[in-house]
Amino acid sequence: MKRLINLVYYLLTKVVVLVKTLLVSAKRLLLHISRKKRYAIPFYGFIAYVLFVVALVKTSGDANYNKVLANKRINDVTVINPIQVNKIIKPHTNEELIQAIQATSGPISIGGGKFSMGGQTGYENSLHIDTREFNKVIKLDTVTKQITVQPGITWRDLQDVIDPYDLSVKIMQTYANFTVGGSLSVNCHGRYIGHGPIISSVVGLKIITASGEIITASRSENPDVFNAAVGGYGGVGVIAEATLQLTDNVKVERHTQLVKVEEYHQYFNNNIRNDKKVIFQNGDLYPPDYDYVNVVSWKESDKPLTDSERFTSKDENYWLEQNLVEVVSWGDFGKWVRRSVIDPINYSTEKVTWRNKEASYDVKELEPVSREDETYVLQEYFIPVNRINSFVPKMKAVFDKYEVNVMNVSLRHAYPDTASFLSWANEEVFAFVVYYKQGTDQASKETVKQWTLEMTDAILSENGTWYLPYQPHASAAQFEKGYPNSGKYFEVKNKLDPVHRFTNKLLDKYNPYVTNTLAKEREAINGYYRAEEQTILTVPEWYLVFNPKEYADFLQEGNNPSDFPFYASIDEYWRLYDRSMKLVSDAYPENEEYNTMLQVIGVSITMEYAGKMIYENTIGRVFSWFSNRSLSEEEKTIIQAHRAYSDFIYDTAWYEFEFMPWVGKVWTVSDASEANWLRKWERALFFTLEFTFKAGYAQLIEWAAKSSYETPVTDVYLLVAGEGPTEGMGIKIIKALDDKKIISIPRWGVFTSTLLELKNTNFEIIEIGGNDEIAVSVLVDNLKSVDFDQVDRLYESRVVTKPNAKRIVYLLQVKELLPFLSYAASNHIEVEHMYDY
Structure with missing residues (x-):
């Protein structure tokens, strides 16, 4: 025993001599370094540490992970209304549709070309039916001039089928990219003179209801279902087939006339209304003064064609048109350029073309280069024909008050529709189609909501209404006043779909049958x-809860703290970060705030673990040689502190943990163990440094959190x-x-x-x-x-x-x-x- 004591004493003596020698050598080395260079040592040491941290971040992670979650987001052409659905199906047959409907019990939304601009084609967590591959021509009868189609076919594709027979669509929108089903669901109209909405050209429908039943509906068979389905925004079921009345394809010649806005109604009555040869007509009301209307009409003609193309090519390049639209959006100057330069040049030449060509416009000519920061949006107001002179000043006042960047207001005429329950034309109207530019940020959206509500009041004051395919900002009271027959529509919907599975953002807002449901209570x-993406993005964040638990477990099992895998922990955090970011990259909109937070806490934990890794594998490992495999009471208290911290952060933000009391406990604990005093003091000092730094950092984070975020x-x-x-x-x-x-x-x-x-x-x-x-x-x-x-x-x-x-x-x-x-x-x-x- 005496020999063992002497050996230990001898070894300690040698260690003391070694440490003394190292300190003396370090002192002599510092004396040889100038004072200025001496001060630079901590600076360059810090730079080296930062570079080490950067190297750890760059070399950690899993850059090769390539799995991405399926994108179940739907949006409309404006890109400002993203909706996360549960599942997207693209059916081809009625049987597929029925099976999908009966296999689920949740909400169902229906979409085609996604040109409605306010959530009319989607609902959160719904089964979304994308109809664009449900697009076959079922029957063409050239004698009766009728065609039966599936709803996903676009007007442009339908034109390819009927044009060889010199047939043309009777009523459709100006642009041909829309699906037939979508056009029926919004009860669309166009520039067609002598007609109202599309419902007047619909012969009959087949509709698949929420029970999977197929109902045939027309003016004579199930007329209530017919009147609810056309203009019903997919609320009563899926339109599986539609039979439409066609007409003849003829040559048309363009005519233009500049008319004062107060004279427009009279001009229309005298020159357009009763002229059976006028096929298309619209008037462009020029902003920002709204004082003149450029009347553009297309009349049936026998003149030679100036444009022999049967319809617009699907591969047309619209670089010029898109850039001219951008020019027009340049404030008042752009509007002046359009009115004084672009339109006079555009309408200066004679033009005779086919009806199908004039009805085959492509919306790509209006598509901006980017919709990231600003987007183009439509609104449409239906004003009784004898009230437009009193409405225009009210419209202008709202636009001027909010400095709305209106690029065009197109005037179209429509006869009344008394069939559709959600009819927008209960009397003869002029439609004001407003094309404007707005920002995509939340503040811009709120501004649009404000002026839209004011505009809606102005519309209602003239006994008018507004078109529902656009942003549904109108209040429930405004909706009931503008659409007085909506109660009949919702009665039919409730009968066919008693649990209201067929829904979307528009119907959900105004449906009286869901007012007191839990679905509405959520709001x-x-x-x-x-x-939803945060369920993936929180995984790396939660790793900073799991890993401290691993560390506490590791210490509690009696392991040497210097052996803890700090680098593997850093690497695992960045692996989880890389994987999470890759997984959500396609499926969800970018969550910039959360991404930044993950980067900040990732760098923070890397800095902490880098420092501990350096210390534990140098000083910590040297002093561990003196531990004699016995834990001091101080070290046991340190383990308890780490366990308390790891338990605490499972339920509470880490920065709310009380660090400093544990530092006090370590220095006041009574120690009667045989643990080595060198190891005891080294552990206590390192723990004090670690928890004191964390206490200060936690206070800063808490102040920042309370000042920057809501409760x-x-x-x-x-x-x-x-x-x-x-x-x-x-x-x-x-x-x-x-x-x-x-x-x-x-x-x-x-x-x-x-x-x-x-x-x-x-x-x-x-x-x-x-x-x-x-x-x-x-x-x-x-x-x-x-x-x-x-x-x-x-x-x-x-x-x-x-x-x-x-x-x-x-x-x-x-x-x-x-x-x-x-x-x-x-x-x-x-x-x-x-x-x-």
Whole structure:
């Protein structure tokens, strides 16, 4: 024993001599360095550290990961109304449609060319029916001049079929890119003189209802269904077939005349209204003065063609037209250029062409180069023909007040429509088609909403109405006044679709049958809706919860802190970041705020772990040689502090943790152990430095969070169906109706633990945070398999301290969440976390 003591004493003596020698050598080295250079050492040391951190960030991650989630976002041509749907189908037959409808129980939305501009073709988490491949010609009768088509066919493709027979569409929009089904659903009109909306040219329909039944509807058979389907925005079912009346293709000649706006009605009555040879007519009301109308009419003619093309080519280049539209958007100067230069040149030559050519315009000629910051949008107002002179000043006043960048107002005439329940022409009207430019930011959207509400009041003051395919800003009271027969429409809809599965943003806003439903109640709950992509993006964020737990476990198991895999932890964070960003890159709009946050916390943890990695593998490892495998009370307290921190951040923001009390505990703990005093002091000093720095950084983050962000929503909301759950365990029932409830569960770790307790409860989750998908991670042994069909395996992740274990991240439908949790429990699979957005 004495020999052993002497040996230890000898070794300690040598170590002391070695340390003394190193300190003396360092002092002599510093004396040889000039004072100015001496001051530069910390600076260059810091630069070296920063470069080391940059190198760690650049060399970490998984740049080769290439899986992306399917894009289930739909949008319209304006790109300002993105909607995340549950599933997109592209049917080709009635049977496919019926099967899809009957196989689901949730909402259904229908879209074609996506030229409606306010959410009329989509609804969150809906089964979205994209009709564009449901586009066959079923029958063409050249004797009766009728054609039967599926709804997804565009007018341009239909023209290809009928033109060889010298037939033409009787009524359609100016542009031919729209689908027939979409045109019927909005009850479109065009520049056709002597006609009203398209409903007057529709012979009959076949409609697939929410039950999967096919109903034949016309003016004589199921007339209420017919009147609800045309102009019904897909609310009563899917138009499966439409039979349309055609007319003859003839040559038409262009005529123009500049008319004062106050004389326009009289001019129209004298020269256009009763002239049977006029096929198309519109008047361009020039902004910003709105004082003159350029009347453009196309009359049937026997003159030789000046343009022999049968219709507009689908491959036309519109570079010139697009740039001229951009010029017109340059404020008042652009409007002057259009009125004084562009239009006089454009209309200076004689033009005789085919009716089909004039009816085959392509909307690409109006498409801007980019819609990222600014976009072009339409509105349309229907004003009784004898009220336009009193309406124009009101319209101008609203545009002037809000400095609306109106590029064109086109005037069209329409006869009354008393058939469609959502008729926009209960009397003879002039349509004011307003084409304007707006920003895509939220402030611009709010401004448009304000002036649209004021414009709607101006329209109603003239006994007019507005067209519904555009942004649905009008209030419910305004809607009821502008569309007095809407009650009949919703009665038919309620009869055919009693649970109102066929819906969209327009119908959802004005449907009186859903006013008191839980679906509407959601909108009044602050924080109900959460961005679905965040269920993926929170995975790397939550790794900064899982990894401290690994570190606490690692210490508690008696491991040397210097052996903790700091670099592997850094690498794993950036791997999860790269994978998450790649996964959501196509499926969701860019979440710039969250992305920035992930980068900031990623750099922060890299800096922290880089410093600890340097220290633990130099000074820390040297002092670990003196540990004699015995932990001091100080070291045990340090382990307790790390465990307390890792437990705390499962349910609370990390910067709210009380760091400094733990520093005090380390220095006041009574130590009667035989642990080495060198190791004890080294651990205590390093812990003090670490937690003191974190305490200061946490205070800064807390100040920034409280000054920059609103009070965080600490609950996540679920829409559920069935008997359970009941209140308790943090669950609150917010609203209950029939067999459905809106409930709230605290966020973060409690959300996971609560749902694990509820896994065998008799209820179904319909949505969480307004979303239909959620990410879940499980921890399993490397050899264990997970065989649950209803999940999408995103990737595996390393548990850096346990080579034999792995983390698997899944994406699944929320309705499958409880069955998955039950499956995991019965198969001894540890559910680590449910990522609650």
